[in-house]
Amino acid sequence: MKPVKPIIAVVCCHKMVDNQASQTVYQKYIDAIEFHGGITILLPNTAAEADNFSALMPMVDGIVLTGSYSNVSPKRYGATHIEEKEDLDRDALSFQLLDHAKNNDVPLLAICRGLQEMNVYFGGTLYPDWRTVGTFYEQHLEDSTAPQAVQYQPVHDVVIDEAGSLAAFTKDQGVTWRVNSLHKQAIDRVGDGLTVEAHAPDGLVEAISLSQHPFMIGVQWHPEVSYDNDELSKFLFREFIDHARRKKHRSTAESQGEQA
Numbered sequence: 330m331k332p333v334k335p336i337i338a339v340v341c342c343h344k345m346v347d348n349q350a351s352q353t354v355y356q357k358y359i360d361a362i363e364f365h366g367g368i369t370i371l372l373p374n375t376a377a378e379a380d381n382f383s384a385l386m387p388m389v390d391g392i393v394l395t396g397s398y399s400n401v402s403p404k405r406y407g408a409t410h411i412e413e414k415e416d417l418d419r420d421a422l423s424f425q426l427l428d429h430a431k432n433n434d435v436p437l438l439a440i441c442r443g444l445q446e447m448n449v450y451f452g453g454t455l456y457p458d459w460r461t462v463g464t465f466y467e468q469h470l471e472d473s474t475a476p477q478a479v480q481y482q483p484v485h486d487v488v489i490d491e492a493g494s495l496a497a498f499t500k501d502q503g504v505t506w507r508v509n510s511l512h513k514q515a516i517d518r519v520g521d522g523l524t525v526e527a528h529a530p531d532g533l534v535e536a537i538s539l540s541q542h543p544f545m546i547g548v549q550w551h552p553e554v555s556y557d558n559d560e561l562s563k564f565l566f567r568e569f570i571d572h573a574r575r576k577k578h579r580s581t582a583e584s585q586g587e588q589a
Contacts, residue, residue: 333581335390335573337367340423340443342397343374343416358395358440361556365566367391367573374418377425390580391436391573392426394443396551400514401445406454424450436544436572438565441512444547448537451520459515465531469549471511481554483507487527487535494538494546495526498564506561508535508550515549544572 339359341352352373359369367390376385399416403409405424423443427450430437439447445455459465471480486505489495498506516534519525526546527536539545546569552562 332366332574333577334366334368335570335577336370336388337362337391337393337570337573338370338372338385338389338426339393340395340419340426341371341373342395342399342419344398354395355553357553357556358393361553361562361566362393362570364557365563365570367570372422372426374422377418377422382425382429386429386433387580389435390577391438391569392430393569394423394426394437394439394446394547395553396441396443396511399442400457401442401449401455403457406449408454408457410457412457420446430545431539431542434543434576436569436576437546438569439545439547440553441549441551442514444537444549445512445514445516447539447545447547448516448520448523451523451539453516453520453523454518456515456517458513459533460513465515465529465533467510467529467531467533469510469512469515469529469533480511481509481551483509485510485529487529487550489527489536490525493524493526494544495536495564497568498561502560508548508561509554510535510550512549543576544569 339354341354344351344353354371362369399414400412402415402420403412423446467485487508489499489504491499522540523537526538529535535549537547552565555562556566
């Protein structure tokens with residue numbers, strides 16, 4: 330018998346496509362989830378509406394907060410700078426999803442913008458642009474003049490905490506790993522209850538997790554790009570989908586118990 334596939338909800342972003350307002354998710358996120366055994370459902374911003382949210386969440390076994398062209402609104406973390414690349418509806422839905430995942434032990438994988446949303450949700454703050462800080466020297470931002478395939482190549486190491494949620498990976502592969510990094514915003518103050526899982530050699534936080542949660546991990550890099558050929562990317566998606574599958578089994582058992 331084939332294992333039951335967990336249902337993974339992926340947050341959508343607002344984007345103009347052919348001069349029309351659209352809700353979008355890059356195909357690579359879907360491919361990564363389904364390659365590792367999940368079924369993807371896409372959540373448009375209207376999923377944040379109360380009736381829609383309450384109808385959708387019972388079927389969800391895991392959540393992915395994707396990277397995005399847009400950035401988290403400064404108002405979310407008490408900043409006053411002007412952010413030109415906002416997506417306020419994405420912010421609203423992502424924060425609801427984080428709240429739901431926290432309160433219901435739903436596995437959640439947050440990537441790039443998703444990591445930043447996760448940090449802000451738990452009361453942390455962000456650097457609007459790490460390049461203005463003056464203490465970071467790694468290449469955390471892609472060369473926009475290079476071909477896209479080059480932009481997403483690994484550019485710097487991360488140092489992984491051997492005692493954290495990624496400990497199983499370090500036992501087999503070591504504590505350092507080279508990652509791809511394409512971001513302007515970055516974590517400044519880490520949110521309440523969050524643990525730093527990895528950092529760059531220059532000290533910039535590269536991964537976080539929520540203590541006392543089965544699986545809520547955020548990474549600053551882009552594992553979805555190399556989901557089938559990079560060991561750390563494969564580890565992250567395998568662990569995430571495995572926890573989502575366990576969540577599905579628990580939910581099914583609880584439902585059957587209520588019906589008995």
